[in-house]
Amino acid sequence: MAVPVPRQRETPATESAQAAQLPAAPHATTPQASLTLLVIEDDPAGGLTVPEILDADRHRIRLRTARNLTEAARLLTHDVHCILLDLSLSGTGSTSGGSRTAVVDQLDTLREVLRIAPRHAVLVLTAEADAERAAEAVRVGAQDFLFRDELDGRLLGRAIRYAVERKRADIAQYKLAESKLRAQENARLERGLLPNPLLEGSDLRFAARYRPGRSRALLGGDFYDTVRTPDGTVHAMIGDVCGHGPDEAALGVELRIAWRALTLAGLCGDDLLATLQEVLEVERPCEEIFATLCTVDISPDGRRAGLCLAGHPAPLISRPGRRAQLLPYENSGPALGLLPKARWPRRQVELGGTWSLMLYTDGLIEGRIGEGKERLGQDGMVEMINRHLAEGLSGEGLLEASVTEARRLNGGELTDDVAVVLLSRAEG
Structure with a gap:
């Protein structure tokens, strides 16, 4: 059972950068450097409580909070290692019949996050009743999903570490496949040139x-x-x-x-x-x-x-x-x-x-x-x-x-x- 822990205050990007010595790349961590998590959620009442998270070396994982994708893009600096996206994130839009409030498809929001952060690990947060949508989010490109009602510091900390490592493995696999494809193309050219x-x-x-x-x-x-x-x-x-x-x-x-x-x-x-x-x-x-x-x-x-x-x-x-x-x-x-x-x-x-x-x-x-x-x-x-x-x-x-x-x-x-x-x- 999750133990409720008071939500940490938001840390401005400038303050966060001054508060810690952070790694130069999103996936290059050292034993002395803490992980940084960017939380994207738009609940003005602060209903989402993110517990205190410790990494494997018992260092506190740093948090940043964004209310929308525009703010997330601004806070997405090189020292962010993982993104936690609340799938209930909503927005406003318009239709041909006039202006009205419309709920943005949550998976479209996820796709936009993946577009602006292609090298970052992404976790999605949803309700337990939305398990099917959570699984679809992983198929779209998220590294894993978490249920809001089960969120606690230990679970979230482990999920962040696994997501970061899984993203590293995905990038390495992509580079390997790209290298093999380049070698095949060069082999075709070689048959023509030599x-x-x-x-x-x-x-x-x-x-x-x-x-x-x-x-x-x-x-x-x-x-x-x-x-x-x-x-x-x-x-x-x-x-x-x-x-x-x-x-x-x-x-x-x-x-x-x-x-x-x-x-x-x-x-x-x-x-x-x-x-x-x-x-x-x-x-x-x-x-x-x-x-x-x-x-x-x-x-x-x-x-x-x-x-x-x-x-x-x-x-x-x-x-x-x-x-x-x-x-x-x-x-x-x-x-x-x-x-x-x-x-x-x-x-x-x-x-x-x-x-x-x-x-x-x-x-x-x-x-x-x-x-x-x-x-x-x-x-x-x-x-x-x-x-x-x-x-x-x-x-x-x-x-x-x-x-x-x-x-x-x-x-x-x-x-x-x-x-x-x-x-x-x-x-x-």
């Missing part, structure tokens, strides 16, 4: 590395692909959509898929890039978005290649007994999406019999060197690659060492996305 190369029948070896620039992202706006057409030509591409958000990643997927389809359909060089620009102009979320691209088509005998650059850095080639160097390329075309009716000249380059060709995005060369403003740049990247080649690295090992060293020189994670593709051929 495809399996189609090189069946080719003697070329393929390796790739990808690292997103955003710390909490799995993917960015860089993309690449490699396919072999029926005539034996191997086509490779790497690109970079400006920006790092999901829209840029999605656009990268679209451009990568369009490139593969157009390449398998027989397009190459200027015709291919012009069509990709049309795709970008239609699919980009705003006119400021552009993409750089590098395409290489390697002849069936593997000794020559055609190269097109759309605002993208030139590939790097290494051959036995010679230092790695950038492929010479002048008069490259602009990035896709910058100039209407642009042209992208295709240049023929000699590869030789044994070689490795590295395509990369600018995230690899734009990292800083130490604490200054100096960047690695293409010259620094060439020197870095030559050091790794002298150490006997090749293939996957070469790419991994290069990306790792660029990150180390930057003093931490690179701010831009990095994609690197390596195609190699050994004659004989």
Whole structure:
């Protein structure tokens, strides 16, 4: 049986804040910090008696009282841990037939409380005869319900602690589900951005590395692909959509898929890039978005290649007994999406019999060197690659060492996305 205890006086928000050292977040409590309960009820006669409540450490739970939702929103500061809503809370409204007093649906009141306090635990208080409505309140989103006639300090204190812990668990479960959903979406993007190369029948070896620039992202706006057409030509591409958000990643997927389809359909060089620009102009979320691209088509005998650059850095080639160097390329075309009716000249380059060709995005060369403003740049990247080649690295090992060293020189994670593709051929 509940023991009647005199109702505590209302404590203004300013007085309450000065009276205690309260935690910085609604659900972050410490042994030294008391819980704070916000009571929402509108009985002007004070019929609702809230007993003195002690927490598990015998500390007094602090009370605030609001007469309506407007006052509740004002008192709902970060140090409130739980809300006790009297389901008899009523209000005034109007109908099309004129002004009159109308009882607000109690569950609508609860829904409004949940809207303004999405991270707070909520308890509802009702009469024992309204058990069905109390259960419905829990289905709507309250953590638990209490009957007014059974209210005492021990029961209420325990209900508050359980409600706060249950809300913490609900938030943790929501974050876990959100994380799993994000991982699934990123996996779908990954299948589009980072495809399996189609090189069946080719003697070329393929390796790739990808690292997103955003710390909490799995993917960015860089993309690449490699396919072999029926005539034996191997086509490779790497690109970079400006920006790092999901829209840029999605656009990268679209451009990568369009490139593969157009390449398998027989397009190459200027015709291919012009069509990709049309795709970008239609699919980009705003006119400021552009993409750089590098395409290489390697002849069936593997000794020559055609190269097109759309605002993208030139590939790097290494051959036995010679230092790695950038492929010479002048008069490259602009990035896709910058100039209407642009042209992208295709240049023929000699590869030789044994070689490795590295395509990369600018995230690899734009990292800083130490604490200054100096960047690695293409010259620094060439020197870095030559050091790794002298150490006997090749293939996957070469790419991994290069990306790792660029990150180390930057003093931490690179701010831009990095994609690197390596195609190699050994004659004989």
